[in-house]
Amino acid sequence: xxxxxxxxxxxxxxxxxxxxxxxxxxxxxxxxxxxxxxxxxxxxxxxxxxxxxxxxxxxxxxxxxxxxxxxxxxxxxxxxxxxxxxxxxxxxxxxxxxxxxxxxx
Numbered sequence: 001x002x003x004x005x006x007x008x009x010x011x012x013x014x015x016x017x018x019x020x021x022x023x024x025x026x027x028x029x030x031x032x033x034x035x036x037x038x039x040x041x042x043x044x045x046x047x048x049x050x051x052x053x054x055x056x057x058x059x060x061x062x063x064x065x066x067x068x069x070x071x072x073x074x075x076x077x078x079x080x081x082x083x084x085x086x087x088x089x090x091x092x093x094x095x096x097x098x099x100x101x102x103x104x105x
Contacts, residue, residue, distance in 0.1 A: 015021055028034050029042065061069065 025034075029039065034042075064072070
């Protein structure tokens with residue numbers, strides 16, 4: 001068994017860098033027959049480990065007046081409208097302009 005020195009033995013690199021091995025690993029993953037711990041490791045390598053602790057702050061709205069809640073609602077609605085406008089502008093910039101001349105071949 002290899003000692004945990006942090007260095008990856010050359011033979012391990014040879015195996016994991018082999019395109020045939022990678023293809024077989026992918027087939028097993030897609031088929032859903034990888035051991036669960038191997039699949040978890042793949043996700044960790046791709047996205048990183050999930051946080052151990054999540055801290056949430058939830059504002060207490062019960063102490064706010066109706067007028068304060070209405071004002072907050074308006075403020076949030078304005079921000080939402082601005083985001084929707086930005087989203088529409090970004091979506092329209094992804095579409096080719098109708099006035100572009102067709103490509104000449």
